[in-house]
Amino acid sequence: MDDRAVRLSTLSVQTLKRLPEYHHFLLEQRSGGTDYVSAPTIAVTMGLNEVQVRKDLAAVSEKAGKPRKGFAVCELIRDIESCLGYDNRQDAVLVGAGKLGRALLDYRGFEDRGVRIIAAFDTSQAHAHGDQLIFPMDKLPSLCRRLRVRIGIITVPDTQAQGVCDELVACGVRAIWNFAPVHLRIPPNVLVHNENLAASLTLLARQMAERVEKERGDR
Amino acid sequence: MDDRAVRLSTLSVQTLKRLPEYHHFLLEQRSGGTDYVSAPTIAVTMGLNEVQVRKDLAAVSEKAGKPRKGFAVCELIRDIESCLGYDNRQDAVLVGAGKLGRALLDYRGFEDRGVRIIAAFDTSQAHAHGDQLIFPMDKLPSLCRRLRVRIGIITVPDTQAQGVCDELVACGVRAIWNFAPVHLRIPPNVLVHNENLAASLTLLARQMAERVEKERGDR
DNA sequence: TAGATTGTTAATCGATTAACAATC
Protein backbone atom coordinates (compact mmCIF):
# COMPACT_ATOMS: atom_id res chain seq x y z
CA MET A 1 0.00 0.00 0.00
CA ASP A 2 1.32 3.40 -0.85
CA ASP A 3 1.15 6.47 1.35
CA ARG A 4 -2.06 7.70 -0.16
CA ALA A 5 -3.95 4.52 0.53
CA VAL A 6 -2.82 4.60 4.15
CA ARG A 7 -4.07 8.14 4.58
CA LEU A 8 -7.33 7.10 2.96
CA SER A 9 -8.10 4.60 5.66
CA THR A 10 -7.25 6.68 8.71
CA LEU A 11 -9.76 9.50 8.43
CA SER A 12 -13.12 9.23 10.18
CA VAL A 13 -16.29 10.10 8.31
CA GLN A 14 -16.80 12.99 10.72
CA THR A 15 -13.43 14.41 9.80
CA LEU A 16 -14.10 13.89 6.11
CA LYS A 17 -17.29 15.91 6.41
CA ARG A 18 -15.40 18.82 7.91
CA LEU A 19 -12.64 18.84 5.30
CA PRO A 20 -14.64 20.62 2.58
CA GLU A 21 -15.40 23.39 5.05
CA TYR A 22 -11.75 23.84 5.95
CA HIS A 23 -10.99 23.75 2.25
CA HIS A 24 -13.42 26.53 1.50
CA PHE A 25 -12.10 28.70 4.31
CA LEU A 26 -8.50 28.13 3.24
CA LEU A 27 -9.26 29.12 -0.35
CA GLU A 28 -10.62 32.41 0.97
CA GLN A 29 -7.53 32.92 3.07
CA ARG A 30 -5.26 32.19 0.14
CA SER A 31 -7.01 34.63 -2.17
CA GLY A 32 -6.75 37.19 0.65
CA GLY A 33 -2.99 36.68 0.57
CA THR A 34 -2.59 34.88 3.91
CA ASP A 35 0.36 32.48 4.00
CA TYR A 36 -0.13 30.75 7.33
CA VAL A 37 -3.23 29.91 9.32
CA SER A 38 -3.53 28.35 12.77
CA ALA A 39 -5.97 25.81 14.15
CA PRO A 40 -7.36 28.27 16.73
CA THR A 41 -8.10 30.77 13.95
CA ILE A 42 -10.03 28.20 11.95
CA ALA A 43 -11.82 26.99 15.07
CA VAL A 44 -13.03 30.46 15.99
CA THR A 45 -14.24 31.46 12.54
CA MET A 46 -15.96 28.14 11.93
CA GLY A 47 -17.37 27.68 15.40
CA LEU A 48 -15.56 24.43 16.09
CA ASN A 49 -13.52 23.13 18.98
CA GLU A 50 -9.86 24.02 18.72
CA VAL A 51 -8.56 20.54 19.51
CA GLN A 52 -10.87 19.03 16.95
CA VAL A 53 -9.45 21.26 14.26
CA ARG A 54 -5.90 20.52 15.36
CA LYS A 55 -6.56 16.79 15.17
CA ASP A 56 -8.21 17.05 11.79
CA LEU A 57 -5.33 19.06 10.39
CA ALA A 58 -2.75 16.75 11.91
CA ALA A 59 -4.48 13.78 10.28
CA VAL A 60 -4.60 15.45 6.90
CA SER A 61 -1.40 17.45 6.69
CA GLU A 62 1.72 15.95 5.13
CA LYS A 63 4.00 18.33 6.97
CA ALA A 64 3.70 19.11 10.66
CA GLY A 65 2.38 22.55 11.56
CA LYS A 66 4.79 25.15 12.86
CA PRO A 67 4.51 26.22 16.47
CA ARG A 68 3.56 29.91 16.74
CA LYS A 69 2.68 30.12 13.03
CA GLY A 70 0.35 27.30 12.13
CA PHE A 71 0.00 25.66 8.73
CA ALA A 72 1.06 26.85 5.29
CA VAL A 73 -2.22 27.66 3.56
CA CYS A 74 -1.20 26.46 0.10
CA GLU A 75 0.18 23.16 1.29
CA LEU A 76 -2.82 22.53 3.49
CA ILE A 77 -5.17 23.13 0.57
CA ARG A 78 -3.24 20.65 -1.53
CA ASP A 79 -3.26 18.07 1.26
CA ILE A 80 -7.00 18.38 1.80
CA GLU A 81 -7.64 18.12 -1.92
CA SER A 82 -5.62 14.98 -2.13
CA CYS A 83 -7.44 13.48 0.87
CA LEU A 84 -10.80 14.25 -0.65
CA GLY A 85 -9.72 12.94 -4.03
CA TYR A 86 -10.24 16.24 -5.86
CA ASP A 87 -7.14 15.42 -7.85
CA ASN A 88 -8.06 12.00 -9.14
CA ARG A 89 -11.11 12.28 -11.27
CA GLN A 90 -13.96 9.79 -11.05
CA ASP A 91 -16.81 9.45 -13.52
CA ALA A 92 -20.49 9.25 -12.64
CA VAL A 93 -23.75 8.72 -14.49
CA LEU A 94 -27.09 10.24 -13.60
CA VAL A 95 -30.41 8.51 -14.14
CA GLY A 96 -33.62 10.54 -14.16
CA ALA A 97 -33.51 13.85 -15.99
CA GLY A 98 -36.42 15.52 -14.20
CA LYS A 99 -36.15 18.91 -12.53
CA LEU A 100 -33.77 17.81 -9.84
CA GLY A 101 -31.67 15.67 -12.16
CA ARG A 102 -31.23 18.54 -14.59
CA ALA A 103 -30.39 20.91 -11.76
CA LEU A 104 -27.58 18.56 -10.73
CA LEU A 105 -26.39 18.24 -14.34
CA ASP A 106 -26.13 22.00 -14.56
CA TYR A 107 -24.24 22.34 -11.32
CA ARG A 108 -20.60 23.00 -12.12
CA GLY A 109 -19.26 22.38 -8.62
CA PHE A 110 -18.74 18.63 -8.95
CA GLU A 111 -16.00 18.80 -11.57
CA ASP A 112 -13.76 20.99 -9.42
CA ARG A 113 -14.09 18.39 -6.70
CA GLY A 114 -13.07 15.40 -8.72
CA VAL A 115 -16.38 13.95 -9.86
CA ARG A 116 -17.63 14.35 -13.39
CA ILE A 117 -21.12 13.43 -14.52
CA ILE A 118 -20.29 12.04 -17.93
CA ALA A 119 -23.75 10.99 -19.03
CA ALA A 120 -27.42 11.26 -18.12
CA PHE A 121 -30.24 8.83 -18.87
CA ASP A 122 -33.99 8.97 -18.92
CA THR A 123 -36.92 6.91 -20.14
CA SER A 124 -37.67 9.55 -22.76
CA GLN A 125 -36.21 9.73 -26.27
CA ALA A 126 -32.64 10.92 -26.57
CA HIS A 127 -32.55 14.71 -26.44
CA ALA A 128 -30.21 17.58 -25.65
CA HIS A 129 -30.06 19.40 -22.35
CA GLY A 130 -27.79 22.42 -22.64
CA ASP A 131 -24.49 21.09 -23.89
CA GLN A 132 -25.26 17.65 -22.49
CA LEU A 133 -27.07 14.80 -24.17
CA ILE A 134 -29.74 12.80 -22.33
CA PHE A 135 -29.65 9.19 -23.44
CA PRO A 136 -32.46 6.64 -23.44
CA MET A 137 -32.20 4.00 -20.72
CA ASP A 138 -31.20 1.15 -23.03
CA LYS A 139 -27.84 2.82 -23.62
CA LEU A 140 -26.98 2.65 -19.92
CA PRO A 141 -25.40 -0.82 -19.64
CA SER A 142 -23.03 -0.55 -22.57
CA LEU A 143 -21.84 2.92 -21.62
CA CYS A 144 -21.31 2.14 -17.93
CA ARG A 145 -19.44 -1.05 -18.71
CA ARG A 146 -17.35 0.42 -21.46
CA LEU A 147 -16.21 3.42 -19.42
CA ARG A 148 -16.09 1.48 -16.14
CA VAL A 149 -18.34 3.98 -14.37
CA ARG A 150 -18.37 3.38 -10.63
CA ILE A 151 -20.76 6.08 -9.41
CA GLY A 152 -24.48 6.33 -10.12
CA ILE A 153 -26.88 9.13 -9.23
CA ILE A 154 -30.56 8.27 -8.94
CA THR A 155 -33.09 11.07 -9.45
CA VAL A 156 -36.01 9.06 -10.77
CA PRO A 157 -39.48 8.80 -9.17
CA ASP A 158 -39.70 6.55 -6.09
CA THR A 159 -41.34 3.66 -7.89
CA GLN A 160 -38.49 3.30 -10.38
CA ALA A 161 -35.60 3.77 -7.98
CA GLN A 162 -35.06 0.12 -7.08
CA GLY A 163 -35.14 -0.97 -10.70
CA VAL A 164 -32.64 1.66 -11.75
CA CYS A 165 -30.47 0.79 -8.78
CA ASP A 166 -30.42 -2.87 -9.79
CA GLU A 167 -29.44 -1.93 -13.33
CA LEU A 168 -26.62 0.29 -12.14
CA VAL A 169 -25.30 -2.39 -9.81
CA ALA A 170 -25.45 -4.93 -12.60
CA CYS A 171 -23.30 -2.61 -14.71
CA GLY A 172 -20.58 -2.50 -12.08
CA VAL A 173 -21.49 0.70 -10.24
CA ARG A 174 -20.09 0.62 -6.71
CA ALA A 175 -21.52 3.80 -5.19
CA ILE A 176 -25.04 5.18 -5.43
CA TRP A 177 -26.22 8.65 -4.57
CA ASN A 178 -29.95 8.20 -4.16
CA PHE A 179 -32.45 11.07 -4.11
CA ALA A 180 -35.54 8.87 -4.12
CA PRO A 181 -36.96 8.51 -0.62
CA VAL A 182 -36.92 4.73 -0.65
CA HIS A 183 -34.75 2.14 1.05
CA LEU A 184 -32.69 0.52 -1.68
CA ARG A 185 -31.74 -3.12 -1.43
CA ILE A 186 -28.15 -3.50 -2.56
CA PRO A 187 -25.37 -6.08 -2.32
CA PRO A 188 -22.88 -5.47 0.52
CA ASN A 189 -20.07 -4.34 -1.76
CA VAL A 190 -22.06 -1.35 -3.00
CA LEU A 191 -22.17 1.91 -1.07
CA VAL A 192 -25.35 3.98 -0.86
CA HIS A 193 -25.82 7.51 0.29
CA ASN A 194 -29.46 8.52 0.62
CA GLU A 195 -30.14 12.19 0.11
CA ASN A 196 -33.63 12.55 1.46
CA LEU A 197 -34.31 16.25 0.98
CA ALA A 198 -37.80 16.14 2.44
CA ALA A 199 -36.48 14.47 5.57
CA SER A 200 -33.69 17.05 5.91
CA LEU A 201 -36.09 19.96 5.74
CA THR A 202 -38.48 18.31 8.16
CA LEU A 203 -35.69 17.63 10.62
CA LEU A 204 -34.61 21.25 10.48
CA ALA A 205 -38.19 22.43 11.00
CA ARG A 206 -38.59 20.14 13.96
CA GLN A 207 -35.33 21.14 15.62
CA MET A 208 -36.29 24.76 15.23
CA ALA A 209 -39.73 24.13 16.70
CA GLU A 210 -38.04 22.39 19.63
CA ARG A 211 -35.87 25.43 20.28
CA VAL A 212 -38.73 27.89 20.07
CA GLU A 213 -40.69 25.64 22.42
CA LYS A 214 -37.80 25.56 24.86
CA GLU A 215 -37.41 29.33 24.84
CA ARG A 216 -41.08 29.59 25.65
CA GLY A 217 -40.57 27.19 28.54
CA ASP A 218 -37.60 29.16 29.85
CA ARG A 219 -39.59 32.34 30.04
CA MET B 1 -44.91 21.98 29.23
CA ASP B 2 -47.37 19.62 27.64
CA ASP B 3 -46.72 16.04 26.65
CA ARG B 4 -45.72 16.90 23.14
CA ALA B 5 -43.01 19.31 24.20
CA VAL B 6 -41.55 16.70 26.52
CA ARG B 7 -41.35 14.17 23.71
CA LEU B 8 -39.78 16.80 21.53
CA SER B 9 -36.81 17.19 23.80
CA THR B 10 -36.02 13.54 24.44
CA LEU B 11 -35.21 12.32 20.95
CA SER B 12 -31.62 12.35 19.73
CA VAL B 13 -30.79 13.72 16.32
CA GLN B 14 -29.68 10.26 15.28
CA THR B 15 -33.06 8.84 16.18
CA LEU B 16 -34.83 11.69 14.40
CA LYS B 17 -32.92 10.87 11.24
CA ARG B 18 -34.09 7.28 11.34
CA LEU B 19 -37.75 8.12 11.94
CA PRO B 20 -38.56 9.03 8.32
CA GLU B 21 -37.20 5.66 7.24
CA TYR B 22 -39.33 3.77 9.73
CA HIS B 23 -42.26 5.90 8.62
CA HIS B 24 -41.75 4.98 4.99
CA PHE B 25 -41.47 1.28 5.79
CA LEU B 26 -44.57 1.40 7.98
CA LEU B 27 -46.63 3.06 5.26
CA GLU B 28 -45.70 0.20 2.96
CA GLN B 29 -46.69 -2.32 5.59
CA ARG B 30 -50.01 -0.60 6.18
CA SER B 31 -50.91 -0.52 2.51
CA GLY B 32 -49.98 -4.20 2.39
CA GLY B 33 -52.59 -4.83 5.07
CA THR B 34 -50.21 -5.64 7.94
CA ASP B 35 -51.59 -4.72 11.37
CA TYR B 36 -48.62 -5.35 13.62
CA VAL B 37 -44.89 -5.10 13.03
CA SER B 38 -42.02 -6.01 15.35
CA ALA B 39 -38.69 -4.30 15.95
CA PRO B 40 -36.72 -7.32 14.70
CA THR B 41 -38.66 -7.27 11.42
CA ILE B 42 -37.89 -3.61 10.87
CA ALA B 43 -34.26 -4.14 11.86
CA VAL B 44 -33.75 -6.93 9.36
CA THR B 45 -35.39 -5.23 6.40
CA MET B 46 -33.65 -1.93 7.06
CA GLY B 47 -30.26 -3.32 7.99
CA LEU B 48 -30.23 -1.85 11.48
CA ASN B 49 -29.46 -3.24 14.90
CA GLU B 50 -32.48 -4.73 16.60
CA VAL B 51 -31.93 -2.99 19.92
CA GLN B 52 -31.54 0.33 18.22
CA VAL B 53 -34.90 -0.05 16.53
CA ARG B 54 -36.50 -1.14 19.80
CA LYS B 55 -35.12 1.90 21.58
CA ASP B 56 -36.22 4.24 18.82
CA LEU B 57 -39.73 2.82 18.82
CA ALA B 58 -39.95 2.89 22.60
CA ALA B 59 -38.95 6.56 22.56
CA VAL B 60 -41.51 7.43 19.94
CA SER B 61 -44.48 5.22 20.68
CA GLU B 62 -47.27 6.44 22.93
CA LYS B 63 -48.36 2.92 23.76
CA ALA B 64 -45.98 0.15 24.75
CA GLY B 65 -45.41 -2.58 22.19
CA LYS B 66 -47.01 -5.96 22.73
CA PRO B 67 -44.78 -8.92 23.52
CA ARG B 68 -44.92 -11.51 20.74
CA LYS B 69 -46.76 -9.15 18.39
CA GLY B 70 -44.90 -5.87 18.21
CA PHE B 71 -46.39 -2.47 17.47
CA ALA B 72 -49.70 -1.54 15.87
CA VAL B 73 -48.72 -0.18 12.47
CA CYS B 74 -51.34 2.57 12.31
CA GLU B 75 -50.65 3.89 15.77
CA LEU B 76 -46.91 3.83 15.21
CA ILE B 77 -47.31 5.81 12.00
CA ARG B 78 -49.36 8.41 13.83
CA ASP B 79 -46.83 8.62 16.66
CA ILE B 80 -43.90 9.09 14.29
CA GLU B 81 -45.79 11.72 12.34
CA SER B 82 -46.49 13.62 15.50
CA CYS B 83 -42.84 13.38 16.60
CA LEU B 84 -41.65 14.66 13.25
CA GLY B 85 -44.24 17.42 13.23
CA TYR B 86 -45.95 16.24 10.04
CA ASP B 87 -49.21 17.21 11.63
CA ASN B 88 -48.48 20.79 12.57
CA ARG B 89 -47.75 22.71 9.44
CA GLN B 90 -44.91 25.21 9.21
CA ASP B 91 -44.40 27.74 6.47
CA ALA B 92 -41.15 28.36 4.61
CA VAL B 93 -39.88 30.77 1.99
CA LEU B 94 -37.34 30.02 -0.71
CA VAL B 95 -34.85 32.53 -2.05
CA GLY B 96 -33.15 31.92 -5.38
CA ALA B 97 -35.31 30.54 -8.18
CA GLY B 98 -32.53 28.99 -10.24
CA LYS B 99 -32.58 25.38 -11.41
CA LEU B 100 -32.22 23.90 -7.96
CA GLY B 101 -34.63 26.34 -6.35
CA ARG B 102 -37.31 25.58 -8.91
CA ALA B 103 -36.72 21.86 -8.54
CA LEU B 104 -37.40 22.21 -4.81
CA LEU B 105 -40.49 24.34 -5.49
CA ASP B 106 -41.86 21.61 -7.71
CA TYR B 107 -41.20 18.86 -5.23
CA ARG B 108 -44.49 17.88 -3.63
CA GLY B 109 -43.01 15.84 -0.81
CA PHE B 110 -42.55 18.66 1.66
CA GLU B 111 -46.24 19.40 2.16
CA ASP B 112 -47.06 15.86 3.24
CA ARG B 113 -44.35 16.21 5.84
CA GLY B 114 -45.56 19.40 7.45
CA VAL B 115 -43.55 22.05 5.66
CA ARG B 116 -45.06 24.26 3.01
CA ILE B 117 -43.06 26.58 0.80
CA ILE B 118 -45.48 29.47 0.65
CA ALA B 119 -43.44 31.86 -1.48
CA ALA B 120 -40.30 32.10 -3.60
CA PHE B 121 -38.13 35.13 -4.28
CA ASP B 122 -35.53 36.08 -6.81
CA THR B 123 -33.70 39.15 -8.00
CA SER B 124 -35.58 39.04 -11.29
CA GLN B 125 -38.95 40.63 -12.02
CA ALA B 126 -42.00 38.95 -10.60
CA HIS B 127 -43.01 36.04 -12.79
CA ALA B 128 -44.95 32.80 -12.68
CA HIS B 129 -43.43 29.37 -12.22
CA GLY B 130 -46.06 26.69 -12.71
CA ASP B 131 -48.85 27.55 -10.33
CA GLN B 132 -46.45 29.44 -8.08
CA LEU B 133 -45.47 33.09 -8.27
CA ILE B 134 -41.82 34.16 -7.94
CA PHE B 135 -41.63 37.51 -6.19
CA PRO B 136 -38.92 40.16 -6.45
CA MET B 137 -36.63 40.38 -3.43
CA ASP B 138 -38.07 43.62 -2.09
CA LYS B 139 -41.29 41.85 -1.21
CA LEU B 140 -39.46 39.48 1.14
CA PRO B 141 -39.44 41.45 4.41
CA SER B 142 -43.11 42.40 4.43
CA LEU B 143 -44.28 38.91 3.51
CA CYS B 144 -42.05 37.10 6.01
CA ARG B 145 -43.02 39.43 8.82
CA ARG B 146 -46.71 39.45 8.02
CA LEU B 147 -46.98 35.66 7.84
CA ARG B 148 -44.41 35.08 10.60
CA VAL B 149 -42.36 32.74 8.43
CA ARG B 150 -39.75 30.91 10.48
CA ILE B 151 -38.00 28.80 7.84
CA GLY B 152 -35.86 30.08 4.96
CA ILE B 153 -34.36 28.10 2.08
CA ILE B 154 -31.31 29.57 0.36
CA THR B 155 -30.62 28.48 -3.23
CA VAL B 156 -28.84 31.59 -4.48
CA PRO B 157 -25.26 31.75 -5.83
CA ASP B 158 -22.49 31.59 -3.20
CA THR B 159 -21.73 35.28 -3.32
CA GLN B 160 -25.25 36.29 -2.39
CA ALA B 161 -25.89 33.70 0.29
CA GLN B 162 -24.68 35.69 3.29
CA GLY B 163 -26.67 38.76 2.25
CA VAL B 164 -29.86 36.75 1.79
CA CYS B 165 -29.22 35.00 5.07
CA ASP B 166 -28.92 38.33 6.89
CA GLU B 167 -32.17 39.51 5.34
CA LEU B 168 -34.02 36.37 6.34
CA VAL B 169 -32.71 36.57 9.89
CA ALA B 170 -33.73 40.23 10.08
CA CYS B 171 -37.26 39.19 9.09
CA GLY B 172 -37.52 36.77 11.99
CA VAL B 173 -36.55 33.52 10.27
CA ARG B 174 -35.24 31.03 12.84
CA ALA B 175 -34.10 28.13 10.66
CA ILE B 176 -32.14 28.21 7.42
CA TRP B 177 -31.67 25.43 4.92
CA ASN B 178 -28.63 26.52 2.98
CA PHE B 179 -27.61 25.04 -0.37
CA ALA B 180 -24.81 27.54 -1.04
CA PRO B 181 -21.43 26.03 -0.13
CA VAL B 182 -20.46 28.86 2.19
CA HIS B 183 -20.18 29.13 5.96
CA LEU B 184 -22.99 31.46 7.02
CA ARG B 185 -22.51 33.76 9.99
CA ILE B 186 -25.71 33.75 12.03
CA PRO B 187 -26.80 34.75 15.51
CA PRO B 188 -26.90 31.89 18.04
CA ASN B 189 -30.69 31.69 18.14
CA VAL B 190 -30.88 30.75 14.45
CA LEU B 191 -30.45 27.18 13.26
CA VAL B 192 -28.60 26.39 10.02
CA HIS B 193 -28.49 23.19 8.08
CA ASN B 194 -25.97 23.22 5.27
CA GLU B 195 -26.83 21.00 2.34
CA ASN B 196 -23.56 20.86 0.47
CA LEU B 197 -24.39 18.59 -2.44
CA ALA B 198 -20.92 18.72 -3.97
CA ALA B 199 -19.39 17.69 -0.67
CA SER B 200 -21.86 14.82 -0.30
CA LEU B 201 -21.05 13.42 -3.71
CA THR B 202 -17.33 13.81 -3.15
CA LEU B 203 -17.54 12.04 0.19
CA LEU B 204 -19.39 9.15 -1.39
CA ALA B 205 -16.83 8.92 -4.20
CA ARG B 206 -14.00 8.91 -1.71
CA GLN B 207 -15.51 6.28 0.55
CA MET B 208 -16.07 4.09 -2.47
CA ALA B 209 -12.49 4.59 -3.64
CA GLU B 210 -11.32 3.62 -0.16
CA ARG B 211 -13.28 0.40 -0.32
CA VAL B 212 -12.04 -0.52 -3.76
CA GLU B 213 -8.51 0.25 -2.59
CA LYS B 214 -8.97 -1.96 0.43
CA GLU B 215 -10.27 -4.85 -1.64
CA ARG B 216 -7.21 -4.55 -3.83
CA GLY B 217 -5.03 -4.67 -0.71
CA ASP B 218 -6.84 -7.72 0.62
CA ARG B 219 -6.18 -9.68 -2.54
C1' DT C 1 -45.78 -24.10 28.68
C1' DA C 2 -42.27 -22.45 25.27
C1' DG C 3 -40.79 -18.89 22.66
C1' DA C 4 -40.91 -14.46 20.52
C1' DT C 5 -40.75 -9.89 21.65
C1' DT C 6 -40.67 -6.17 24.75
C1' DG C 7 -38.24 -2.63 27.88
C1' DT C 8 -34.10 -1.68 30.51
C1' DT C 9 -29.64 -1.95 32.63
C1' DA C 10 -24.74 -2.59 31.67
C1' DA C 11 -20.76 -2.82 28.40
C1' DT C 12 -18.59 -1.20 24.34
C1' DC C 13 -17.26 1.86 21.01
C1' DG C 14 -16.03 6.11 18.78
C1' DA C 15 -15.84 10.94 18.73
C1' DT C 16 -15.21 15.13 21.20
C1' DT C 17 -13.01 17.78 24.62
C1' DA C 18 -9.60 18.69 28.32
C1' DA C 19 -4.94 18.71 29.96
C1' DC C 20 -0.15 19.13 29.17
C1' DA C 21 4.54 18.70 27.57
C1' DA C 22 7.34 20.06 23.38
C1' DT C 23 8.71 23.62 20.09
C1' DC C 24 9.96 27.74 17.90
Place this chain on the structure above:
DNA sequence: TAGATTGTTAATCGATTAACAATC
Protein backbone atom coordinates in the same frame (compact mmCIF):
# COMPACT_ATOMS: atom_id res chain seq x y z
C1' DT D 1 12.80 34.46 27.58
C1' DA D 2 7.63 34.41 27.26
C1' DG D 3 3.92 33.00 24.81
C1' DA D 4 1.39 31.10 21.03
C1' DT D 5 0.75 26.98 18.84
C1' DT D 6 1.66 22.29 17.98
C1' DG D 7 0.98 17.09 18.75
C1' DT D 8 -0.53 13.63 22.03
C1' DT D 9 -2.26 11.30 26.04
C1' DA D 10 -6.18 11.01 29.18
C1' DA D 11 -11.06 12.11 30.44
C1' DT D 12 -15.68 12.82 29.02
C1' DC D 13 -19.61 12.27 26.49
C1' DG D 14 -23.11 10.16 23.67
C1' DA D 15 -24.61 6.57 20.79
C1' DT D 16 -24.61 1.78 19.72
C1' DT D 17 -24.68 -2.86 21.03
C1' DA D 18 -24.96 -6.77 24.33
C1' DA D 19 -27.22 -9.09 28.07
C1' DC D 20 -31.27 -10.26 30.54
C1' DA D 21 -35.50 -10.24 33.10
C1' DA D 22 -40.58 -9.42 32.21
C1' DT D 23 -44.66 -10.40 29.45
C1' DC D 24 -48.11 -12.41 26.71
